[in-house]
Amino acid sequence: MPNLSEVISFCTRKGFINQSSEIYGGLSGCYDYGPNGAQLKRRIENIWWNENVENQENIIGFDSSILMRNEVWQASGHVSGFHDPMVDCKSCKSRYREDQIDINQNCPDCGEKNWTDIRQFNLMLSTKIGAMEDSAKQVYLRPETAQGIFVNAINVARNSRMNAPFGIAQIGKSFRNEITPRNFLFRVREFTQMEIEFFCHPDDAPDFFEEWCSRRMSFYTESLGMDSAKLHFRDHGKEELAHYAASCRDVEYDFPFGLKELEGIANRGSFDLEQHMKHSKKNLTLSDPQKGKFVPSVIESSAGVDRTLLAVICDSLDVSDPNHIILKINPKLANIQVAILPLVKKDGMPEKAIEIKDRLHSSYRKKIEISGSIGKRYYREDEIGTPICITVDGDTNNDDSVTVRYRDTGKQDRIKIDSLNELLEKVFK
Numbered sequence: 001m002p003n004l005s006e007v008i009s010f011c012t013r014k015g016f017i018n019q020s021s022e023i024y025g026g027l028s029g030c031y032d033y034g035p036n037g038a039q040l041k042r043r044i045e046n047i048w049w050n051e052n053v054e055n056q057e058n059i060i061g062f063d064s065s066i067l068m069r070n071e072v073w074q075a076s077g078h079v080s081g082f083h084d085p086m087v088d089c090k091s092c093k094s095r096y097r098e099d100q101i102d103i104n105q106n107c108p109d110c111g112e113k114n115w116t117d118i119r120q121f122n123l124m125l126s127t128k129i130g131a132m133e134d135s136a137k138q139v140y141l142r143p144e145t146a147q148g149i150f151v152n153a154i155n156v157a158r159n160s161r162m163n164a165p166f167g168i169a170q171i172g173k174s175f176r177n178e179i180t181p182r183n184f185l186f187r188v189r190e191f192t193q194m195e196i197e198f199f200c201h202p203d204d205a206p207d208f209f210e211e212w213c214s215r216r217m218s219f220y221t222e223s224l225g226m227d228s229a230k231l232h233f234r235d236h237g238k239e240e241l242a243h244y245a246a247s248c249r250d251v252e253y254d255f256p257f258g259l260k261e262l263e264g265i266a267n268r269g270s271f272d273l274e275q276h277m278k279h280s281k282k283n284l285t286l287s288d289p290q291k292g293k294f295v296p297s298v299i300e301s302s303a304g305v306d307r308t309l310l311a312v313i314c315d316s317l318d319v320s321d322p323n324h325i326i327l328k329i330n331p332k333l334a335n336i337q338v339a340i341l342p343l344v345k346k347d348g349m350p351e352k353a354i355e356i357k358d359r360l361h362s363s364y365r366k367k368i369e370i371s372g373s374i375g376k377r378y379y380r381e382d383e384i385g386t387p388i389c390i391t392v393d394g395d396t397n398n399d400d401s402v403t404v405r406y407r408d409t410g411k412q413d414r415i416k417i418d419s420l421n422e423l424l425e426k427v428f429k
């Protein structure tokens with residue numbers, strides 16, 4: 001596996017990710033996605049959305065606003081309880097999360113032992129809405145997409161004629177004023193979450209919790225094609241459980257900096273809806289012909305797109321030969337899926353390449369690449385993860401065939417143009 005510096009340098013060099021506001025020195029904990037990164041991010045989101053919304057009759061998609069009334073965050077417990085413990089070094093002014101360092105030791109930055117008291121730091125970012133500065137109202141930028149679902153859930157269910165069990169899924173930006181953003185995309189201040197809140201009768205919650213755990217693991221192993229040996233479940237112990245959760249299980253990935261959380265799956269019970277009922281005085285119950293009136297329990301799957309993308313790159317980046325780096329990514333996730341490389345510029349080659357490109361199925365992202373030697377072109381495509389290169393050469397016009405080259409093995413096959421779509425179907429199945 002590559003180390004983190006190799007991953008960061010690759011992502012920056014190949015147009016995947018760079019620091020936000022880079023030309024002004026960068027903004028800590030915020031990143032921009034370049035052409036290859038934006039496409040990878042979108043493909044991960046689309047696979048998740050297709051799997052969980054398009055192909056599920058009892059899960060509906062949702063898109064709530066980032067700014068909500070402060071009562072939402074009071075009811076959810078974020079105003080009073082969404083804190084991390086923080087300490088500062090009085091000598092060099094470095095700031096740390098107290099649970100990530102040992103304050104019995106000296107400061108890792110300046111080597112002195114001169115700590116402030118531990119203070120609780122609220123992680124929510126805020127802004128102001130309203131035209132006049134003096135009457136402007138302070139509001140929070142959501143630290144999770146989940147609350148936007150909870151406050152709408154019962155209305156959405158009624159309008160969509162859904163009854164439990166049903167789910168609401170959302171992909172969107174969340175913001176946290178992390179004390180120490182670190183490990184590249186792993187802990188950032190602005191990130192995208194993919195969350196599903198699945199509402200069911202409390203009696204059914206333990207079974208749905210188990211079902212969601214296995215569905216979510218197979219998202220990483222089957223749908224994204226990640227290495228199952230690097231993915232693990234970790235159950236939260238009693239002392240670690242959030243106050244609202246009956247059970248919580250993380251999906252962890254073996255990152256270059258250690259085994260870390262990729263996603264949390266939780267049985268949140270009826271905590272969230274009970275809180276919003278209490279604070280809003282609205283009726284957030286469901287009724288069922290057999291089971292009567294009840295406040296549904298919630299099984300939550302909460303995954304970070306940025307963390308997933310980082311894990312996918314760590315999982316597939318082969319740096320064993322520094323002169324020939326290969327991104328062995330799942331073909332479905334590649335930005336360019338088929339590169340068509342005409343070997344010679346003369347003899348109507350580019351025209352033939354265009355003709356072949358037009359005959360390939362429209363669902364693949366394709367490009368024609370003419371610059372550089374064929375070897376260099378193969379290596380360039382390998383590096384950004386293009387799974388298939390099709391080389392059009394001097395014989396193509398005579399035998400109606402092309403050379404197909406496979407990214408991960410470098411193996412080449414001579415294939416009839418007529419058979420290309422069938423071959424691609426197998427590669428991208």
Ligand code: GAP
Nearest residue numbers: 144146186187188191262263264302303304307
């Ligand atoms: N609604 C529940 C919730 O938000 P969480 O464990 O705080 O739970 C869920 O966050 C997921 O969101 C994490 O597993 C991670 O993938 C992502 N995430 C959370 N904080 C993040 C951060 N600062 N940077 C990147 N991703 C983050």
